[in-house]
Amino acid sequence: MAAIPGGADHAHDHAHDQPSGIMRWVTTTNHKDIGSMYLWFSFAMFIVGGxxxxxxxAELFEPGLQVVDPDRFNQMTTLHGLIMVFGAIMPAFVGFANWMIPLMIGASDMAFARMNNWSFWLLPPAAILLSTSLLVPGGAAASGWTLYPPLTVQMGMGMDMAIFAVHILGISSIMGSINIVTTILNMRAPGMTLMKMPLFCWTWLITAYLVIAVMPVLAGAVTMILTDRHFGTSFFNAAGGGDPVLYQHIFWFFGHPEVYIIAIPAFGVVSQVIPAFSRKPLFGYASMVYATSSIAILSFIVWAHHMYTVGMPVAGQLYFMFATMLIAIPTGVKVFNWVATMWRGSLTFETPMLFSIGFLFLFTLGGFSGLVLSMTAVDVQLHDTYYVVAHFHYVMVAGALFSAYAGAYYWLPKWTGHMYDEKLGKLHFWLSIVFFNMTFFVQHFLGLAGMPRRIPDYALQFAEFNKISSIGAFGFGISQLVFLVVALKCIRGGAKASAKPWDGAEGLEWTVPSPAPHHTFETPPVIK
Amino acid sequence: MNSRVTVMDDDLRRRNVRTALWLAAAAVSVFVMFLLRYGMSGQ
Amino acid sequence: MGLSLLSGLVRAEMKFNLQEPATELGHKVYDLHLMMTIVCGVIFVAVFGVMFWSVFVHRKSAGHKAATFHESTTVEILWTIVPVFILLGMAWPATKTILAMRDTSNPDITIKVTGYQWKWGYDYLKGAGEGISFVSNLSTPQPQIRNEASKGGEYLLEVDNELVVPVGKKIRVLTTAGDVIHAWWVPALAVKQDAIPGFIRDTWFRAERTGTFRGQCAELCGKEHGYMPIVVKVVSEEDYAAWVDGKKKAMAAAADDPNKVYALPELAPRGEKVFAANCAACHQANGKGLPPAFPPLDGSKVVLGPQDEQIKVLLNGRPGTAMASFKGRLSDTELAAVITYTRNSWSNATGEVIQPSDIKMARE
Incomplete structure (x- = not known):
């Protein structure tokens, strides 16, 4: 498979004809360069969204209006959501995929190197559209990241900019996913069967299929909003024979798989890190693959659990409740497998492992609050409250973000050729986990007590918890700069990393030197 | 665009393109089914 | 900052659970949530007990050597099957609660709730109090919100006209909306139902004790989403009968003769009240608006132009913008008053008086 005739000869022909400076990055087709750009881009967006x-x-620190007016506040919640989901977390994992998948399966690069370049360079224009929409008359979209009509129809041109940004980001992620699927299916080194692939590749294969299936749906939904806004259609306008709830069905048909588009690569990273620091192979590899696939398939048939209060028939509520509860089973299998991997291992607790354990612990907590929310009657009370806000931040921040940090610390030596500062890494972890819980754990209580989400001002009985949450949020935000320091220090120098700096790590990526040379596996390795 | 694209034999290249076209066709057909379902429903 | 946090903790009547329910269904939801939390908590402690045991015992620094096992079909089947039974145990009470929640048959009183940006309209459609209709606005004064006055105890959860219902009666609530999606939510009564423009949805509650119960709009509906509370006053049947009586008399007294011809000094003050309740949130009390989303009325071409145009805008709204239709929300007299007010306030001085009969004609 993937034999490259006379690979070595060809490789040297081109070794020195690269442009330098900024043009190197603009024109690069190298999966490692593009991976790095994705990671930097997502970190920049993470700061902006943060x-x-x-x-x-800050606005919610105390009751009353202090910092922004309600309209600006709604723009902030909307852009925070859109930027974090589409600008920060998704590109972060695409960055990991670009860097690591070819290294893990023994391919020389991604299948479509030029398309890879294009997928990345679509992101900055979308980011500029989103952020500059704050400056246009009327301000940015202020309808929440879910963009529910008819509210979206009332917005100014900021809304159109958000819609175009979503279109561009959608095209970018579809191209990225096509590239990933093709690479994994066709470019594996001889002997690397699907069931021998590292789990990270499996999770991305599944995720990429999800992206290809649901991104066009989102594109369709926002296009319908666009035509409702400007071309007189009434898809979502009851007065014209449309139905506002139709949008919610379409949106969540995309939106629920989207949750797993974010979570599944996170599972993949953690499944690489935990065995490495347990010095023991991943428990239940095959069942992990099956569990991940079942989660992906189930994610298509549970969307209306985001809409229990729209007044669907009781049979619908029951069906969506049962289907949602089912997801707990494969998710449980994964958690049990990770714990069993650690069981009777030989554990050490470097920063990647700490973030993985943090992920495991807090993601499971978010899973349990999800199970509580799956109960229709309970959800009707908690829907659109801070309980939901707490729930999805446990899944998105403690889940996806912590896993991304675990991956970053795990592979930084491979990327830079230097060991990162372990002390600072550990500091970053402990600050993050303390402030994260301070920010979000109390939000469960706020939601239970009856505080709706997306409000700029609140009644006095919510004051204490909001104050705690705000202090935690500032602590969490500042702690993330520690990571920036660690990453920059690691790029500029530090102890030399060997080809395999983690003694328990397995996989082809550890057979190439650190830092990974610009071109790797031009002659595919053979896997026995 | 940079000329430094990894070398690949023609057979693999063709296979990659075929896979990608299938995937792109899947994405486009989701979008088209969508337009047919909602775009033609008398709006 | 630390000190204020501490004092906050001391003062705290912090709540860690759902609000004390005031309906039978509310108790069911409360118990269901508690049961779920406990079951999840037990599983959580068990799983992470195992994990932390491993973290403390199976560490390399303690000299633990790694085992090599990496699968066990028995264990894997076991931890797939056992959760299925736990979930079935949870699904049973959950299903029963949903079926009870959705049974809106045989109500004693039916009330239609209409969400507007940003207030609630209530119409008693059937049962005792039939025919009563009013609008409920936030009554917290602006200076409290802008931190220019100290905040009252019911800050943001107080309204000018409360929804009044009798205790022990099944109240069916029909929800709909005039502009965007809202959601009518009263936590203690365990009801939350989206109010969707162009559609009618329903929910119900039967309060088992008297008292005042407060909630808020739960679906993002624009700028003032955080400022449209719901207050439900549950009273004894006698008190309810008295309230219905009083409310009906007040409505009859306030009813306008649609054929009356008004003079400017009579109509403008009335218009100012209508403006404050319906228009000021966007167009602002000083008529300057919040451009570009909410245009100024002071010096506006529409307000200073032909009357018919302005009447049309108020009746039909401006589709695609935040300007809603007030056709069903304001009476002929109220519309005439508010248009008269805008045409004769701030720097606008047309001197024109719009009569209710003008509105009536435009409606036809």
């Missing part, structure tokens, strides 16, 4: 979160928390 600043918006801090504006929100």
């Amino acid at each position: 600043i918006m979160a801090l504006v929100i928390r």
Whole structure:
């Protein structure tokens, strides 16, 4: 498979004809360069979205209006959501995929190197559209990241900019996914069967199929909003014979798989890290693959659990409740497998492992609050409250973000050729986990007590918990700069990393030197 | 665009393109089914 | 900052659970949530007990050597099957609660709730109090929100006209909306139902004790989403009968003669009240608006132009913008008053008086 005739000869022909400086990055088709750009881009977006979160928390520090007016507040919640989901977390994992998948399966690069370049360079224009929409008359979209009509129809041109940004980001992620699927299916080194692939590749294969299946649906939904806004259609306008709830069905048919598009690569990273620091193979590899696939399939048939209060028939509520509860089973299998991997291992607790354990612990907590929310009667009470906000931040931040950090610390030596500062890494972890819980754990209580989400001001009985949450949020935000320091220090120098700096790590990526040379596996390795 | 694209034999290249076309066709057909379902429903 | 946090903790009547329910269904939901939390908590402690045991015992620094096992079909089947039974145990009470929640048959009183940006309209459609209709606005004064006055105890959860219902009666609530989606939510009564423009949905409650129960709009509906509370006053049957009586008399007294011809000094003050309740949130009390989303009325071409145009805008709204239709929300007299007010306030001085009969004609 993937034999490259006379690979070595060809490789040297081109070794020195690269442009340098900025043009190197603009024109690069190298999966490692593009992976790095994805990671830097997502970190930049993470900071931008994080600043918006801090504006929100500053406004909510005390009752009354202090920092922003309600309209600006709604713009902040909307852009925070869109930027974090489409700008930060998704590109972060695409960055991991670009860097690591070819290294893990023994391929020389991604299948479509030029398309890879294009997938990345679509992101900055979308990011610029989203962020500059704050400056246009009327401000940015202020309808929540879910963009429910008819509210979206009332917005100014900021809304159109958000819609175009979503279109561009959608095209980018579809191209990225096509590239990933093709690479995994066709470019594996001889002997690397599907069931021998590292689990990270499996999770991305499944995720990429999800992206291809649901991104066009989102594109369709926002296009319908666009035509409702400007071309007189009434898809979602009851007065014209449309139905506002139709949008919610379409959106969540995309939106629920989207949750797993974010979570499944996170599962993949953690499944690489935990065995490495347990010095023991991943428990139940095959059942992990099957569990991940079942989660992906189930994610298509549970969407209306986001809409228990729209007034669907009781049979619908029952069906969506049962289907949602089913997801707990494969998710449980994964958690049990990770714990069993650690069981009777020989554990050490470097930063990647700490973030993985943090992930395991807090993601499971988010899973349990999800199970509580799956109960229709309970959800009717908690829907659109801070309980939901707490729930999905446990899954998105403690789940996806912590896993991304675990992966970053795990592979930084491979990327840079240096060991990162372990002390600072551990500091980053402990600050993050303390402030994360301070920010979000109390939000469960706020939701239970009856505080709706997306409000700029609140009744006095919510004051104490909001204050705690806001202090936690600022602590969490500042702690993330520690990571920036660690990453920059690691790029500039530090102890030399060997080809395999983690003694328990397995996989082809550890057979190439650190830092990984610009071109790897031009002659495919043979896997026995 | 940079000329430095990894070398690949023609057979693999063709196979990659075929896979990608299938996937792209899947994405486009989701979108088209969508338009047929909602775009033609008398709006 | 630390000190204020501490004092906050001391003052705290912090709540860690759902609000004390005031309906039978509310108790069911409360118990269901508690049961779920406990079951999840037990599983959580068990799983992470195992994990932390491993973290403390199976560490390399303690000299633990790694085992090599990596699968066990028995264990894997076991931890797939056992959760299925736990979930079935949870699904049973959950299903029963949903079926009870959705049974809106045989109500004693039916009330239609209409969400507007940003207030609630209530119409008693059937049962005792039939025919009563009013609008309920936030009554917290602006200076409290802008931190220019100290905040009252029911800050943001107080309204000018409360929804009044009798205790022990099944109240069916029909929800709909005039502009965007809202959601009518009163936590203690365990009801939350989206109010969707163009559609009618329903829910119900039967309060088992008297008292005042407060909630808020739960679906993002624009700028003032956080400022449209719901207050339900549950009273004894006698008190309810008295309230219905009083409310009906007040409505009859306030009813306008649609054929009356008004003079400017009579109509403008009335218009100012209508403006404050319906228009000021966007167009602002000083008529300057919040451009570009909410245009100014002071010096506006529409307000200073032909009357018919302005009447049309108020009756039909401006589709695609935040300007809603007030056709069903304001009476002829109220519309005439508010248009008269805008045409003769701030720097606008047309001197024109719009009569209710003008509105009536435009409606036809």
